[in-house]
Amino acid sequence: MLPRRPEPCLMVIFGASGDLTYRKLIPALYDLVAARLLPSGFAILGFARKPKTSETFRQEMRRAVEEFARSRPIPIDTWEDFARRLHYMTGDYNNPADYRRLQQELEALSPAGRSNWMFYLATPPEVYRPIVEHIGSEVTLQRQGGWTRIIVEKPFGHDLDSARALNQHLHRWFREDQIYRIDHYLGKETVQNILVFRFANGIFEPIWDRRYVDHVQITVAETLGIGNRGSYYERAGVIRDIMQNHMLQLVSLVAMEPPAEFTADAVRNEKVKVLKALRVDTSRGDGTVRGQYGPGVINGQFVPGYTQEQDVAPDSTTETYLAMRLMIDNWRWAGVPFYVRSGKRLPRRVTEIAIQFKMPPLLLFSERTANEIQPNLLVLNIQPDEGISLRFSAKVPGSGENIQPVIMNFSYNALQTPVPDAYERLLLDAMLGDSTLFTRHDEVEASWSVIMPVIERWQSGQGSFLEMYRAGTWGPKEADDFIAADGRSWRVL
Numbered sequence: 001m002l003p004r005r006p007e008p009c010l011m012v013i014f015g016a017s018g019d020l021t022y023r024k025l026i027p028a029l030y031d032l033v034a035a036r037l038l039p040s041g042f043a044i045l046g047f048a049r050k051p052k053t054s055e056t057f058r059q060e061m062r063r064a065v066e067e068f069a070r071s072r073p074i075p076i077d078t079w080e081d082f083a084r085r086l087h088y089m090t091g092d093y094n095n096p097a098d099y100r101r102l103q104q105e106l107e108a109l110s111p112a113g114r115s116n117w118m119f120y121l122a123t124p125p126e127v128y129r130p131i132v133e134h135i136g137s138e139v140t141l142q143r144q145g146g147w148t149r150i151i152v153e154k155p156f157g158h159d160l161d162s163a164r165a166l167n168q169h170l171h172r173w174f175r176e177d178q179i180y181r182i183d184h185y186l187g188k189e190t191v192q193n194i195l196v197f198r199f200a201n202g203i204f205e206p207i208w209d210r211r212y213v214d215h216v217q218i219t220v221a222e223t224l225g226i227g228n229r230g231s232y233y234e235r236a237g238v239i240r241d242i243m244q245n246h247m248l249q250l251v252s253l254v255a256m257e258p259p260a261e262f263t264a265d266a267v268r269n270e271k272v273k274v275l276k277a278l279r280v281d282t283s284r285g286d287g288t289v290r291g292q293y294g295p296g297v298i299n300g301q302f303v304p305g306y307t308q309e310q311d312v313a314p315d316s317t318t319e320t321y322l323a324m325r326l327m328i329d330n331w332r333w334a335g336v337p338f339y340v341r342s343g344k345r346l347p348r349r350v351t352e353i354a355i356q357f358k359m360p361p362l363l364l365f366s367e368r369t370a371n372e373i374q375p376n377l378l379v380l381n382i383q384p385d386e387g388i389s390l391r392f393s394a395k396v397p398g399s400g401e402n403i404q405p406v407i408m409n410f411s412y413n414a415l416q417t418p419v420p421d422a423y424e425r426l427l428l429d430a431m432l433g434d435s436t437l438f439t440r441h442d443e444v445e446a447s448w449s450v451i452m453p454v455i456e457r458w459q460s461g462q463g464s465f466l467e468m469y470r471a472g473t474w475g476p477k478e479a480d481d482f483i484a485a486d487g488r489s490w491r492v493l
């Protein structure tokens with residue numbers, strides 16, 4: 001199949017002097033240009049308050065590409081092709097006059113055939129509102145011809161009310177089909193592979209339900225602490241940073257029904273149905289264990305505790321670890337717990353989804369042999385070792401009746417096909433007008449609705465206590481007790 005190529009367009013990046021632009025957006029756009037996936041009429045206009053010229057911007061972006069692009073070395077002609085598409089203007093996000101200048105700049109850079117405009121909000125969320133309003137009122141109001149789209153970074157809201165308010169604000173100026181809410185997890189190959197694995201194989205989907213599945217475990221573990229993002233993390237915690245978005249996206253992809261067709265709305269309709277049937281199980285306690293890391297050792301290095309990090313209050317109660325038991329009240333999943341956990345400063349960086357099937361009826365085998373049997377386990381490794389593994393029981397060769405678990409492994413590395421970065425895939429999709437891998441307004445609100453009762457219980461003092469764990473361990477001991485109370489245990493990773 002020929003690669004898809006978008007129409008020519010101009011991309012405006014607000015906050016172009018920032019970290020996301022430097023580490024992710026520009027390297028991904030360079031890789032797309034280097035792979036000849038963007039047309040010659042594609043150009044980038046960076047907008048931010050820091051004064052600099054287009055030439056300085058190009059020099060800085062050259063360093064970004066050298067550091068972070070996938071396709072290296074950087075041939076001089078490819079760089080020059082990319083550099084001539086880079087422009088920069090200094091402006092204030094709150095000043096309407098600067099948006100009128102932006103409009104003129106866009107018109108000047110838009111010869112016939114390059115009149116499609118894409119806006120990327122790569123600033124902190126505090127300035128999303130004025131930017132959206134000024135684009136709508138000063139830049140695009142009088143526009144005729146060409147498409148206009150807007151990409152909104154996470155975090156999308158701080159709670160359900162602010163997410164709703166931001167949706168309403170966006171809808172004042174843009175139609176839903178023009179809005180692309182990005183969750184970069186959805187751009188990962190292995191996350192997209194969840195749907196292919198489930199719906200392009202005849203043998204797994206028929207057993208993907210409460211008759212055969214005992215439980216599901218999803219782990220998003222990081223070794224990193226919070227770096228210099230203390231002031232953001234203090235307000236977010238792991239519940240807003242990972243659970244509300246990435247984790248619930250993974251849950252909905254694992255649990256959704258097959259869509260009638262592979263279109264953006266058909267896929268997202270099914271995901272929304274899962275989110276609406278999803279709840280944190282409060283049949284025992286509040287269904288959560290939350291923790292915060294103290295000092296410890298990771299990879300042989302001493303690391304400070306959370307409250308000793310930069311921009312963190314010494315008496316902070318922000319959680320850096322969270323485990324939850326989720327239930328999905330529908331015909332497919334009723335009664336099957338989804339255990340999810342995520343934390344910082346854990347011993348390994350790993351994201352995986354484990355589907356544990358029920359034990360087989362064991363009457364055939366002697367009691368001793370039966371004890372050796374482990375249930376089938378299917379693991380979808382999302383990162384870093386992307387792949388799939390299946391555990392099943394096999395006979396130990398010899399005259400005895402001994403059984404051992406064996407594991408069949410598929411690794412993406414074995415394909416030797418380069419895996420594009422998530423931002424490459426998502427930026428290209430947005431330019432192509434394909435919103436399948438972007439979050440729809442009702443999806444964002446439905447996932448906040450799952451999370452809000454937990455936040456409210458914590459705020460009212462009725463939720464779980466904040467437990468401490470040593471950096472470099474798998475979270476607080478209470479998390480082990482939590483799952484052990486159901487007769488299960490966390491996977492050892």
Ligand SMILES: NC(=O)c1ccc[n+]([C@@H]2O[C@H](COP(=O)([O-])OP(=O)(O)OC[C@H]3O[C@@H](n4cnc5c(N)ncnc54)[C@H](OP(=O)(O)O)[C@@H]3O)[C@@H](O)[C@H]2O)c1
Nearest residue numbers: 015017018019020048049050122123124125127153154155
């Ligand atoms: N960095 C990542 O890897 C990453 C990953 C996922 C999501 N995100 C999201 O992407 C967005 C941008 O992230 P980032 O890391 O690039 O942020 P950043 O570096 O803190 O900010 C980007 C730019 O926005 C402007 N800015 C910063 N604080 C501002 C404020 N209070 N008011 C107005 N302008 C301000 C600054 O440009 P000027 O001062 O020059 O205007 C800054 O260079 C955020 O919403 C973030 O949550 C980032």
